[in-house]
Amino acid sequence: MINHINNKHFIEGVSLEDISQAHPTPFYVYSQSKITSTYESLKNTLDTEIFYAIKANSNQAIIKLMASLGAGADVVSVGELERAITAGVSSKKIIFEGIGKTKNDIAYAIEKNIRLINVESIDELERINKVALHQNTKVDIGIRLNPNIDGKTIDKITTGKKTDKFGIDTDQLEEMFQILKDLQNVNLISISCHVGSQIFSINVFTKIFQKMKNNAQIFTDKGYSIKHVDLGGGLGVKYQENKDALNLQLLKEELNKCFDDTPYKLSFEPGRYLVANAGILITSVITTKNNGGINFLVTDAGMHSLIRPALYQAHHEIEAVNKDSNEFINYTIAGPICESSDIFAKNIGLPKQKVGNLLVIKDTGAYGKVMASNYNSRGLPLEILVNNEDFVVIHQPLNVKEFIALDQIPEWFN
Structure with missing residues (x-):
């Protein structure tokens, strides 16, 4: 899904470098054309009704895109049902599981x-x-x-x-x-x-x-x-x-x-199949270190941003955006969360990296942001949709002060 042009990384007609200059990492990026082509290929081949399983990625923009392509919605909660209706899915194209x-x-x-x-x-x-x-x-x-x-x-x-x-x-x-x-x-x-x-x-x-x-x-x-x-x-x-x-x-x-x-x-009722390969997670290297002979790259994304590797030992390919060194090093990619399981990949070869460099965690369009949390009181990643040469934020999460403000302190503490 990523195209390489003049040493830059593009998703559709937008460079990841341009997005990272406009928005702080970590963030998810989804390709509208990839979702569209995947849906149309599946629909045309199988020639059946398709109900998009919203649990895979429940962003309103993604649901609305699916509905515009002709998909119904497969929902597993009242929250998902409300999301489907709000995004414009016809009620008669919604199945409640x-x-x-x-x-x-x-x-x-x-x-x-x-x-x-x-x-x-x-x-x-x-x-x-x-x-x-x-x-x-x-x-x-x-x-x-x-x-x-x-x-x-x-x-x-x-x-x-x-x-x-x-x-x-x-x-x-x-x-x-x-x-x-x-x-x-x-x-x-x-x-x-x-x-x-x-x-x-x-x-x-x-x-x-x-x-x-x-x-x-x-x-x-x-x-x-x-x-x-x-x-x-x-x-x-x-x-x-x-x-x-x-x-x-x-x-x-x-x-x-x-x-x-x-x-x-x-x-x-596919979910993952329609969106997984259409999404990537962009993260920055915030620390490099060596412990016990292991070279660690610590990133600002962690299991709070993408829990699948920690939860399922799921594999995601990781690519370095910055390749300004001919030296390759085997790295373990770790998140900042205080859990030993907060590891994205072990012993993968990348060009030598430094603090501030960008990494792409691939195929994260499904079960990525929807499973993210504020663990360690860290913020959620924002979400961006790319359409040809345009990109727009489709989810701006609460900042730390905003989600802390949701807590209620009992009067008896005053």
């Missing part, structure tokens, strides 16, 4: 007249019916199934195995059908599943497709008119240059093979 919906959450979703609420437990099914009854209405629902499929990904991002907390175990379907037939305020029109993130195996997707087709038939045989089958997200994103990308054409072939004669609409 999540295993922890309260009565108030459900009531709000019903009031907003969204496409449907995906049910993740029998308990929740009954709760939705009660809320709809109280509002004297009937609400469209989907059933999120737990298909007991191993997504062949890391444990912290798997969601479709029998022991995971998500969805309704298919072994509980008969019990669910018995309860469902007595519920008069819900209208079952959809089934869905999501087995995890970072799935590259076409065989895993084939298993998902076949199981969902079989389950759709089970629901049909029970007398339910299934109009939508949501196949989840999890489309693998390439974070390393030497890794293969997900083969969308093979995925499309398997999709067509399985669902060539089915009466319902198909959809996917």
Whole structure:
């Protein structure tokens, strides 16, 4: 995504050096053209409905861009639902997921007249019916199934195995059908599943497709008119240059093979896939040091800015913007947070760096800023969107004084 022209680093038509002169690091930069091309490629290849999983990057500008491209929204909280509506997503293109919906959450979703609420437990099914009854209405629902499929990904991002907390175990379907037939305020029109993130195996997707087709038939045989089958997200994103990308054409072939004669609409709910490679995090070197023979570059970004490496041991390629030395040194890139886990990368070769130099942490458009925090009472990074030769700040975070002012000191201390 970064272009190198005359020893400068460009994202679309804007140099990172120009952005860094206008705004203090650390900051996220997103490419509008990259998001657009990724969405259009996915949409044109799969030819299904696309519901953008807002949890990946919930900035209003990103959601609005997705909506302008034709995407719906997949939300997992009332906050995300409000973000989608505020950004202009049609309520009938919003799906409400999540295993922890309260009565108030459900009531709000019903009031907003969204496409449907995906049910993740029998308990929740009954709760939705009660809320709809109280509002004297009937609400469209989907059933999120737990298909007991191993997504062949890391444990912290798997969601479709029998022991995971998500969805309704298919072994509980008969019990669910018995309860469902007595519920008069819900209208079952959809089934869905999501087995995890970072799935590259076409065989895993084939298993998902076949199981969902079989389950759709089970629901049909029970007398339910299934109009939508949501196949989840999890489309693998390439974070390393030497890794293969997900083969969308093979995925499309398997999709067509399985669902060539089915009466319902198909959809996917990608998040990471649409935005991860479209974002970078720019950070400055604030200290260089050597401890125990290890060369450290300490940056102003840390696990408070991007927690994925500390939380998941996630890999992100790092590139030096300043390459004013022919000497290469193996560095460990560390953040300023008082945690030993605040490390972005270990033992990576970069041109010799000095304080004030800029580093690019790549592929941070998903699960970056949305997972950032004020840990150690540090500020959040701002966010910038680039469109051709223009760039604009799309999120200006509170400064330290502003977020401290949100605290309330009890009167009895005075």
